[in-house]
Amino acid sequence: MAKKIRLAENVWELHSSLVFSSLQDAREKFARLVGFLKSEGAELLAIELFAPEKYAQAAEDFKKSLGVKILPQGHVLPLDEVSLPELAGAHITSLKGAKPEFKITEKNSVAAFFKCGGEEYCRSFGVCLPQGADCGASYTKEVFKELKEVLALGGFKFSDLARTWFYNDKILSWYDDFNKGRTEFFNENGVFKGLLPASTGIGSPNPKKSKIQAGLIGVKDAPRLGKIYEIESPLQCGATKYGSSFARAVEMKFGTYSRIMVSGTASIAPTGETLYFGDIKKQVELTMQVIGGILKSRGMDFSDTVRSVIYCMKPEYYAEFLNWQKSNVEIPHTPSYSTVCRGDLMFEVELDAAKSS
16 A cells, blocks of 8 residues: 655655545545554654545544654645545655654644654645735745744754645735745755755645645755755756746655655646647646656656656546556556646646665
């Protein structure tokens, strides 16, 4: 029930991607996963729930069944609760062979920290701040300040950041302001002098009604030491070319494994414009081709996938991804009914792949 990344001798990170057909199906799959994780002796690390609000209790019951009271946990809601087919699922991250420590900021953001193989890791999800400044750019910078506080809980610097997630409510109405705030914060904190993190920026509401729900992965000193680095997409230009400050992908290369974290990827041409608006089949095909190109450039392919999230502007678009799988390869994934950061993009995928060294 999980894809495993061998982080060190006798330490594994487990990734369980779940797709739910109903609330009852979710309860049954969570129950099976509880049994599996207990049999593995694994510790729960983070919960990412992509589902209507009615699924929240099932996730809480899952957490309690494993004796966990607090951990990084986020809930990405669909754009509405009535559209069919209902897209629902979860991505569960667990740890075997090491014990995470959970810490909380003054603003109640939760982070998991753990050490193994000479590396120190940080994982956070579900970071939400109350609605504050009217200006989207100012609010964005406040969220980044909170992410900096999350990292500081474990003695991490902002330059240790490798991956970010941003689920922005009504993203299309203020994405330019978000990008402005992100770029300003990056300039103020010297990000462009080091590693530009991989990222996902998606339009989705959340139960806390915050303007942004955020998450991150950091590894202490690894970017500075060249163990995590940006990699280019062979089939697309860098996102900075059109004003978005994130890497197309980053690679972690440690003693026991290599891991690629591909940012949210969509049907965008090498010159930066959207391709195939109105044709979901072609947008899906190009998106997967672009991701495949990144994997191939690093000696991997889709069979190395450990997790992915499939973002669909309309629920019915998920069927086209399933068709792609039938013609190509099945990959572990979770679907989400969400808005992509451009109105003419109907589909987006983020994906992680890993190989043992």
